[in-house]
Amino acid sequence: MSSILTNNGAMVALQTLNSINKNMATTQNEISTGMSIASAKDNSAIWAISTVMRSDVAGFEAISESLALGSSTVAVARNAAEQVTELLNQVKGKVVSAQEENVDREKIQTDISALRDQIVSITGAAQFNGLNLLSGTANVSVLSSLDRSTDGTVSQSSITVARQDLTTATGAFGATSVGSAGDLITGDGNVGSALAGNAAANAVVTITDGGVTDGASYRMTLQGAASADIGTTAQTFEYVAVEGDTAADVVTNLAGQISTFLTEQGSSEVTVASDTSAGTVTVSLAGGAAAGDTVTVGIAEALDGTRDGGLLALGAMDVTSDAGAAQALTDIEALIQTAVDAAAQFGSVQGRIEIQSDFIGQLSDSLKSGIGALVDANMEEASARLQALQVQQQLGIQSLSIANQAPQNILSLFR
Known part of the structure; x- marks a missing residue:
């Protein structure tokens, strides 16, 4: 039965053409943005996962900056500690020379004092962005990771850098009273x-x-x-x-x-x-x-006491007397070991920071690849699909045109 009021063929052709146009718009959007899932309406679950992963990547990029700053700070301290070690070795040579009685100990003491002043200068200048790891006692933490648990909570991890006091400062017993007797x-x-x-x-x-x-x-x-x-x-x-x-x-x-x-x-x-x-x-x-x-x-x-500097004995070193020279020989070995331990400690921490920095970089790259796998469009597939849809669109238009001409055929019945 033919009808001039209801054109079923045209309605089917129109629905098919609308579907083709919708798919074509989606494909064109993928090609223009490069993403198969650009918003929550495309796929809410995948969009949520990728958004959280992008947040983690942003956090890891900030951590990389923190690790770079920490590595530079520790590197300054390590280089300074190594320089102090070299100077202390020179002091040892002077101290050994002072053990002889037929040497000018006053001149040797002058050389030791000059080396000591240089060590003090190095420890005072060994700071990066205002932080000096060769003085004071409070440890420093370098943010190293953000750890996301299965329930979605995030906790931070840090690398602790222990200060190594290589000053010649004299410590002092605290001057601040405790809150209550027996607190300590x-x-x-x-x-x-x-x-x-x-x-x-x-x-x-x-x-x-x-x-x-x-x-x-x-x-x-x-x-x-x-x-x-x-x-x-x-x-x-x-x-x-x-x-x-x-x-x-x-x-x-x-x-x-x-x-x-x-x-x-x-x-x-x-x-x-x-x-x-x-x-x-x-x-x-x-x-x-x-x-x-x-x-x-x-x-x-x-409370609020201060500990003696690690090189305290260097400040009091005096080889102008037999007793002083003998004491200096005993002290210098301990001083050198203190500086060596400090340099080794900084070297170990710097190595760990650099390893963590490499890991964070690789982790960020892996997360970016994972995000891409989730939301990036397959451009080859999208291109092929677009061409197919263009053909389907042309055929859909032809089908709709044919369906719209059907009522015209009824006129032939009245001729």
């Missing part, structure tokens, strides 16, 4: 009271682990009385913590200082023991000591 260091009932002879007695000092912060200052004192074999002069043992220290570090250092002193004194009455797991230093007076022999253990605590 506490003692049992025997601390502050005389440990009497004739009976074994212990004074237990405990380091509060949570209070170990940069600048936290710890002090223990030993005071003998009567014929106690440590003498009657008060002896002071101090430790200033730096960032990263724990109670175990404080315990080890204080106990080590006391042990060295007791060994030098040849003490048989007083002993010291440490327990790093418990954070305690125990000073004991052996049973059997004379009744009048007593030892008093004292403690003190403060």
Whole structure:
């Protein structure tokens, strides 16, 4: 049945042509933008994934800049530490020469002082963008990665750069009072009271682990009385913590200082023991000591202290006397080792930063490739599809034209 009111053929041809035109518009958009998924309406799931990945790429590009800055900063410190090591080796040569008695030690001391001044100049100038890793104690963190978990949360990772103090500055016990007594260091009932002879007695000092912060200052004192074999002069043992220290570090250092002193004194009455797991230093007076022999253990605590510079002994080095020359020979080896350790530490961290930087670059490239695989258009396929659609469009137009001519054929029935 033919109808002049309803042209089914034209409607089908029109629907087909509209579909072809729509596909052609999509294909032309892919070719013009180079993307198969340019917005959320194209494919919301893939668009969301690619957008998050683009965000990560932007973050990694910023991290690359952070790593480059960190690498440059550490490189400056490493080069300076290596230069200091070379100069200290020259100082060692001067110190060795000063061991002879028939040399002009005054001139040698002048040379040592000049080298020392040069070392001070290098450590003071070894800064990058205002950050000097050869002075101070606070560690520095370099942002190294952004880690996305399966639930979508993001956490950051950092590479810690430990400062290596190569200054000749003299440290100082803190001058700021703690918030409450015992925040840093506490003692049992025997601390502050005389440990009497004739009976074994212990004074237990405990380091509060949570209070170990940069600048936290710890002090223990030993005071003998009567014929106690440590003498009657008060002896002071101090430790200033730096960032990263724990109670175990404080315990080890204080106990080590006391042990060295007791060994030098040849003490048989007083002993010291440490327990790093418990954070305690125990000073004991052996049973059997004379009744009048007593030892008093004292403690003190403060904040905002500063530690001696790593090259403190260099500032006081004086080879103009026999004793000074002998002491300098002992000190210089430790100073060289300090500088070598600093340079090695910086070299290790710089290597790690460079490895991480290479990894971040490769990771960014991989993410960009992944994004491209998700949203980039296949240009060869799009080109072939466009040509096919153009042919289909022409045929669709012809079909619609034929369908629109169908009602005209009805006129022939009335001739």
